Amino acid sequence: MFKRMIFPIVIGVLGCAILIWLGTWQLQRLAWKEGVLAEIRAEIGAEPVPLPEVIDASMKYLPVEATGEIGDEELHVLVSRKQIGAGYLIIAPLTLDDGRRVLLDRGFVRDMEKDAERAGGSVTVVGNLHWPDDMNSSTPAPDMTRNIWFGRDIPAMAEALGTEPVLIVARDSTGAGIDPMPVGIEGIPNDHLQYAITWFSLCLVWFGMTLFLLWRIRARTD
Known part of the structure; x- marks a missing residue:
């Protein structure tokens, strides 16, 4: 019976390990992205400077x-x-x-x-x-x-x-009836937490399926 369980166990462990790694990687990406967003937020809200004479896209925000x-x-x-x-x-x-x-x-x-x-x-x-x-x-x-x-x-x-x-x-009103829509970070995607939850949830499902398969093998053997 144990020999029949070796392959499902190996597949189950490998699958869980990969899914846990993916979820952990997304959490690391989340921390990185939050740091980037904090820098952008600070840059957006900094004291204004005179409009530079030479401007390029690297001056965004x-x-x-x-x-x-x-x-x-x-x-x-x-x-x-x-x-x-x-x-x-x-x-x-x-x-x-x-x-x-x-x-x-x-x-x-x-x-x-x-x-x-x-x-x-x-x-x-x-x-x-x-x-x-x-x-x-x-x-x-x-x-x-x-x-x-x-x-x-x-x-x-x-x-x-x-x-x-x-x-x-x-940033501020330039005339009556116009609602300013200043630059913010709202439009910058940050979905890493949702991705992490997805990978960890899949890991739980994979683990449950592995246990179910092992139970089926043992039940058939008995």
Whole structure:
């Protein structure tokens, strides 16, 4: 009887060992990811600096302060907010005091306020540089007739508004009726705990199946 049990025991032990290793690895990844998120959170909330003259994507999340004039042109990005519903992010050009033009994400307005008039003018903006991961292969092209975009495509938006391909996401209000949506870590996935629970749960199932198989072998032998 014991000889018949050797193979199931070996398979059971190996399977449990692999699943426990996978779960432990995910817990290690969880600790690493939480450290990364803590660094990003600290970087986002740091004291703003003047907008650098030379900007690249490595400056993502950099807190900046810029003074300039908000232009009348707008691009509207279709989004949805929990407990609110559909609405639009308002992307406008910001002409700085030194003549540079950059993109400004002013924040969110509800669907019915898409085409409402909004105050522009001189403003000092505190926000974060951002290169959002809004676009993928399935994102539709913008509806230029209705001025509806389906993601913040920085190069295309910069071309449409005649600005540098640089986006500042405002932390605070830049006008009445606009709800700022500052950069945060909410959109950064961190599913390692769920993965760890899944692997450990599978280990318990594997262990239970192994015990059941051994019981069946012993019952048949008896």
